[in-house]
Amino acid sequence: MWIPSPRMFLLFLFVCSLACRPLKNSVLHDIYLEDKSSQASGNSRRHAASAEEIMWTVHVAGCSGILLSPRYVLTAKHCDTRAGDRLSSGWSILTRGSPDLEVTTVAESSDMLDYSLLEVRWLTPVPAAIVYPPRIATRPDDVFATTNADQGDEVFTVGFPDDRAGIWSATYAEGQAKAVKSSQFFFNAGVINGNSGGGVLTKETHMLVSLINGGRHNLGEPGWDQADKEDPTTWNYGTGLWSIHLQSPLLQKLFPDGVNAAYARTFQPKTKIFLALTGEGSSTHFWFAASAQSESLLICPGLVNDCRAETSGAMVLKKRVIQQGRSFYQSLASPESLSQLTLVALDGSGAPIGQRQVVLEKGQGS
Known part of the structure; x- marks a missing residue:
C-alpha cells in the first residue's frame, strides 16, 4: 500500500x-x-x-x-x-x-x-x-x-x-x-x-x-x-x-x-498479455505478464476461439508475483512442443479481462 x-x-x-x-x-x-x-x-x-x-x-x-x-x-x-x-x-x-x-x-x-x-x-x-x-x-x-x-x-x-x-x-x-x-x-x-x-x-x-x-x-x-x-x-x-x-x-x-x-457486443480487454522465453532446451520456460487485476492465466494449445479450462490440454497458471502493477506467471513445463497457443487473463471472479493468440517460430540455430 x-x-x-x-x-x-x-x-x-x-x-x-x-x-x-x-x-x-x-x-x-x-x-x-x-x-x-x-x-x-x-x-x-x-x-x-x-x-x-x-x-x-x-x-x-x-x-x-x-x-x-x-x-x-x-x-x-x-x-x-x-x-x-x-x-x-x-x-x-x-x-x-x-x-x-x-x-x-x-x-x-x-x-x-x-x-x-x-x-x-x-x-x-x-x-x-x-x-x-x-x-x-x-x-x-x-x-x-x-x-x-x-x-x-x-x-x-x-x-x-x-x-x-x-x-x-x-x-x-x-x-x-x-x-x-x-x-x-x-x-x-x-x-x-x-x-x-x-x-x-x-x-x-x-x-x-x-x-x-x-x-x-x-x-x-x-x-x-x-x-x-x-x-x-x-x-x-x-x-x-x-x-x-x-x-x-x-x-x-x-x-x-x-x-x-x-x-458491448465485442470484447474490450482490460489488459494486454506479454510473454517471454527464458532458459534453453528442456529447461526453457515461458513467462507471462498481465495487469495486476488478473488472478490467473489460462493457456490453451492451438489457436482457439473459445479457450476454457475444460478445453483439451488447457493449463491454468496462478500468478507468481506482482511487480510494477503487473501479475507475472511462469509456465508449468517446457513450451518446446508448443507452436501455437491461446492465452486468456482472468480476474478474481474468473471473467476474462485479456486475451491473445500466439504463433511461435524457431529461429536459426535454436
Missing part, C-alpha cells in the same frame, strides 16, 4: 482546497522539461496530434472534452459549457471544418467532482473516423500509479493547451500515472490552461481514467514550463472516472460494468 510522504500530504491538502469547492475558472497546470523540443512538431512526450490521435478529443470553448458516444461529451464543470454552445470534433479540426456539434442540454454536472456530461447533436453526419473510449476506470486500482521514478501506467491526453494555440491544431501529451487519492488522480503528462476537461486514457488499452482539472502553475507563471516530472508538487491532476461513475446514473448507463455500451 502506498503511504504518502509529508510532502505529498501537503500537496493533497492544497488540491483539496481547490477541488473540494466549486471551480469557476480554468485552473493550474504544468509543462515538464522533458516535454520541450527544438522540433516544430514536438517530441514523443508532447507533440502536434496526428490524424489518428486527434480523433480522441473535442474542442470546447477555452477547454477540451472527450466524446463518450455519438450523443454525449464529458468535460470539466468549470469550463461552464451551456446549451446552445457549439463544439468541434477531432474530425472537424482535422478537416478544418466548422463546429459540428451543438450542446442540446447539460445532462449532468457536479461542482464537487468538477465534471459536466453534455448531450449533443451532430450538425453533420457522424464521421466514421470518430473513436470513443472502450472502457472507463470504475475502481482506483484499475490503473497502476506509483511515486517511483519512470514507473506507473503510461497515460495520454489530446487537447487544446493555450501555449500551442495557433501553432498546433491539437496537442498530444503523455506521461505516467503517479498517485491516486480518493477521487483525485495524479499524472505527469504536460498540460496547461485549455487542456481542462480533456480525457486522460491509458496507452495500453485506451481506458478513460480521468478528466484534466488542475495542477500547480498557470500559463506564464514563473516555472510553468520548467517542471520536473518526478516532483510530486508539480503533478497535474483530475477527477478519477471511478468517482464520477459512482454518482452518475448516466455514466453507469453509458458504461455498464465499465464497458462502453456502444461496444
